[in-house]
Amino acid sequence: MTGNITTQQTVYATVTHDVPAWLVIDRIRNGLAFGGFRFSDGVDLDQVSLLASAMSWKLAAHGLPVGGAKAGICCRPDHPRIGAMLKDLASAWRQPLLEHVILGKDMGASDALLDQLYAELGRPQLHLVQTNSPTAPARIRDLSGYVRDMTGLGAVIAAEAAIGSLKGKRVLIQGAGIVGAGVAIRAKQRGAIVGGMSDVDRAVVSANGLPVAELALAARDQERPFCLALLEAVGGTWMPRDQMLAEKADVLFLAAGSHVVTKTLAETIRSEVVIEASNFGLTPDANAALFARNILVVPDIISSSSSAAMTTHQLATGNGWQSGPLWDHIENNIRTAVTNGLLQASRSRVPLRDAYRAMYGTVLSH
CATH class of the missing domain: 3.40.50.10860 (Leucine Dehydrogenase, chain A, domain 1)
Structure with missing residues (x-):
């Protein structure tokens, strides 16, 4: 090569x-x-x-x-x-x-x-x-290092890099597919309270948190609507899917489809930090609206990178990494991108996405 x-x-x-x-x-x-x-x-x-x-x-x-x-x-x-x-x-x-x-x-x-x-x-x-x-x-x-919920793991690492420990923090998750369920499981492992989740049909919220790990596996095995399983199990509050975005939380993870959060929806968001766990979950106008309101967005090109990083490191080395060192390396890269990107974004008064591109553009130009 x-x-x-x-x-x-x-x-x-x-x-x-x-x-x-x-x-x-x-x-x-x-x-x-x-x-x-x-x-x-x-x-x-x-x-x-x-x-x-x-x-x-x-x-x-x-x-x-x-x-x-x-x-x-x-x-x-x-x-x-x-x-x-x-x-x-x-x-x-x-x-x-x-x-x-x-x-x-x-x-x-x-x-x-x-x-x-x-x-x-x-x-x-x-x-x-x-x-x-x-x-x-x-x-x-x-491949060595292939672990379950690894995209969710990367998004949770990015959130911790942005705000510190997730222990006791209230999080909301838009999307209940593989990525959304993975975020929920990994966030709970780090001590977060999953206060609400939405799927394509509905949202369910609970002040005491949702028992996501167990129900995620049950919903996968039974191929049932994820949030319906949550609603039946815990009796949380039901609401229309997009209404959940207006709930107050420390972190909102976007783990649904691409460009599903428009400017109109972004203006209802009350979370302090938004993590794009899906590929460009925000439209450009939505990104601009959140930046104008001083809501931090950790973009997909950082927070949704862990799975791709794991795979491509092993593709490039012929499966040469051991799982532990590989994931330490990936976590360090994500934390560095967020930490240094926030410093650059603050100095330049630009969104974190723009700061990231300025920092790593030379990697793609050589």
Whole structure:
């Protein structure tokens, strides 16, 4: 591997069974580009391109082990023709998947869907890593350091870097999928009180906190609506989904979809700090509205970087890190990005996102 960086985005666009799909390579580093594969009927090329760029920015604070990429298909993962679609995409994207790109999970994706894509390709998911490191595992989920709820763990680390210990702090979580449930579990482990959560249909809040860890596992196993399970179990207060944002809290974690918090919703937020655990959970106008109100936003390119960092460090080294040292390294990088970014943001009177880009832009320009 050369260590050189290729920076111009490359787009592979195709249509399968009347459904558009895109693979975008933002840049190639050390011969590789990595990103998730999103299955959503709301995805489009602009979003996939933005996500690919965001992946590179996430990795900048972690030394850019590999370049950023992203894939998306404009349908739900339960589409009746999804198997045939994956076969078409494996053929259409064969060159980049054989030469540079490794795809992991994103919204709507599952291990089974990714396994099927690579089965159609006729290669293991990590065949590009195995070329240089034959003892590396075949799948991302078998890498050393792959732990449950690791995106949530990174978001919680970012929150602690911003405000100190979470012990006794009241947190709200928008989103009850894999990331939202992971944030809840990791935040409770650090002593936080999970005062409210919302899913796609409703929100539930409780002054005494929600028993999230147990119910998260139960909801996953039973494939039941997460907040309905909470409501039935603890008898908390029900409210419309977006109304929860107006509840008072120390920290609000955004762990739902992209650009779901608009300026109008942002103006109702009463939390002191907002953590973007999802990819750009705030619209640009919402970001500006929160900055004008002196509400700190820790952006996704910091707080949603831990999973990508873990994976790409291992891709770049052929699974060469041990889990403990790797996670110590990731935590240190996130805390450094937040701490130094806050100092720069205060001096320059800009949002933390802008300060981060100024600090780490040189990583992406070389």
